[in-house]
Amino acid sequence: MGFYILSYLCIAVFALATLYRIYRQMTMPVHVRWEIYPVQHETSAKVAYGGSYMEEIDWWEKKQEKSLLGELLYMVPEILFIRGLWKENRGLWWVSFPFHFGLYMMIATVILLLGHAGFTLWGSTVFSAGSTLRTLLDGFIAVMGWGGLILGNIGSLGLLYRRWTDAELRNYSSPVDYFNLLFILLFFLSALVSCLSGDPFLEGAKAYVMGLLTGGHPLNAHVPGRSISGIVAIVSASLLVAYIPLTHMSHMFMKYFLYHNVKWDDAPNRRGGGIEAAVRKNLNLRPTWGAKHVGADGQKTWLDIASSAPTEEKK
């Protein structure tokens, strides 16, 4: 039961940390525009060379053609295949891609395992032993799991090797960078050993996930006491789930905000619109910057300070 408690705690930390990170982004004050082109929600003709709506005469009189689909079509392969690295740093991509894709495959495996457990609990005949659905899902789990473990092991070993041997990377790496990679390698390696030692269809993982769904009920729960590698895999996976959103490795999903909320945030401020209202709110904040020329005293607002020139800019 201890393993389950650990897993639940880690999942709770993951959920809280992720929600907190996302909440923090959603509640940030509207910032000034700082987009960088190409902006992927532009029309495809403009995306091709990095153009913007500001290339149009009297652009403010026209409707901005914006395609969120364009963003997603760019973002999804970017996240899945790390296209940016493929283009700009191919050498590193060969190890970074298997590492990341291995992790994504593991996430997909967990989703499939949850599906498996869900169907089992449902108890319908469509998922009885030997049924097509079950055979298919078993197959997917095995392929996804093995694929993820192989890629993940190659990737984390490769990244460790690169970080250690490439002076350019080593010079900027701190102990925690190695720790993170070793931690992830520990999971991949232990899980691989576990599967290699007589569990090719990830039955242990299936049972464990089933146990997770049923609160560790003794009838369903899998106690990973049979092999050291199984214990290590479950403990390291649980801890990783909690650890990743607490570190810079959250870039796996926070990348969405870096792109969507900064690099591609080109929304113009229109009179009477939501951005204007948010900007007005910001202009009422009271800065405390200390340099003399700023003239902040903790009482004056940004509006006061920006209008502190002799003309009557204040509105």
Add this chain to the structure above:
Amino acid sequence: MNKPLNPSDLARPSECLCHIEPGELPPLPPPYEDFNQTAIPPLKPDKIKNIEASLDDTVAIGIPKPANKQEEEELVRRFLAGLQKLFEKNNNWTFLQPLMLSMEHCAKCQTCSDACPIYEMSGKKDIHRPMFRAEVLRRIYNKYLKPGGKITAKFTGDIDLNWTTIARLAELSYRCTLCRRCATVCPIGVDNGLINHEIRKLFSQEMGIAPKEIHDKGTVQHLRVGSTTGMTPAAAKDSMEFIQEEMEEITGSKVEVPWDVEGADILLLHNAGEMLAWPENVGAFAIIFQAAGLSWTLSSEAAGYDAVNYGLWYDDVQFSRVAVRHADIARRLKVKKIVVGECGHAHKALTVIADRLLTGDLNIPRESAMVTLEEIVLKGKIKLNPSRNNFPVTLHDPCNIVRAMGIVEPQRRILRKIAPKFREMTPHGVMNYCCGGGSGFAIMSGYNFAEWRNLVSSRKKFLQILEAFKDEPREVPKYVCAPCSNCKGAIRDIIGYYSAEERSRLYYGGLVELIVNAMADMKKPMIRFGDEPSWTS
């Protein structure tokens, strides 16, 4: 020698942390090989004895050394107070979200390094890696401002904080042109240019530390006198009168320069530096707008005839003050739109960054001159004879217009129409390289900074220009079209420094000069290559 430097080395005592030896810079092709052994001229000991000058071979700010331990401690305390403020909503709502996202997610993969022209052209010196200064800031923040930071720093990356660290970091923030090429290639979307911008802000807004060319002679003078050039409204009008006369010699007819016309469609904002250094640019706009029959005006109000906004590079407060001034002038003139002339940073400042600052009737539509000019040239509003521009032309993309605004094609469509020998640089468009004069560098020349700029930060652009014209015979005059005052300044300096007019017959200028040069009813050419006119009738 390339001795690896780690971010923590910034605190290390050394007379010169990062020295470039002669021959370490990437080689230039013939006929410029004689520059390959040129070193940055050493700083004069008497000039630097009281200032921080231990980062590298140059000095951008010249920060006075603290007189005693107490003063040093006070400076460290103020630095930390400023750093904290960067992460506070009331102090930094302008960039809080982008800053936090970039600070928290770097994977130290070094992909950005190879994209940075300064890193590459410095002979790959560590301190010029885009993430170097970001990592310094990150480490200081994590160690000195986060709870338990002194312990976690042992694992996450340590750094000592003393006056040397701080002063070097301030200097280092002026070794990056904020071109943001690094941000374009980062697979995660981290923007080291932005972090550098924030470092500059911390120093200016909290500690009053900034290069005098940008602050005292820049925004402060702009707000006080009306222009960073020191030009008063009366002087601006005088110089326009003189420019008008010069232009009339070219057109052979009267050139009107409308001032302060209430209700005009367009308020045209120029970088006032043009009036002094490149008067033909300002004149060419007048000729084109008049020929196209536009309703437009200039403003003779203080700051209204100078579009620059140096605040963009180092200080949000000064930035806001200048932007509000510009917008308010347009509001009172009741114009329909502001058109920003050939000044890249003014483009980005007023059109993009100030967009979320100007509210209500201060939010007057703003347009790039590239777009206005395209409408004129491509819609046939002026008569053209492109064969008059029958010389090789290449285009420099100002980062602020192209990468930061996505205005890429209008200027190209114009050039394809008026310059039969137009060719691109490689790479170009949103992947262009900075001229090396961005973020204030073009106007900074204290100590030996101008030499550093010509040898290091503008070197990539010089190589690109030479490459674009490599198939042209030496004796053929070549035109680098740079539709931005700052870029023109940097390119003028490269051409001068490397004697490229003599050696390669390189000339430079703006876009409007090329347009006027191709206008069919001009009496004289606008572009001359030294004494040689670009065409004869």
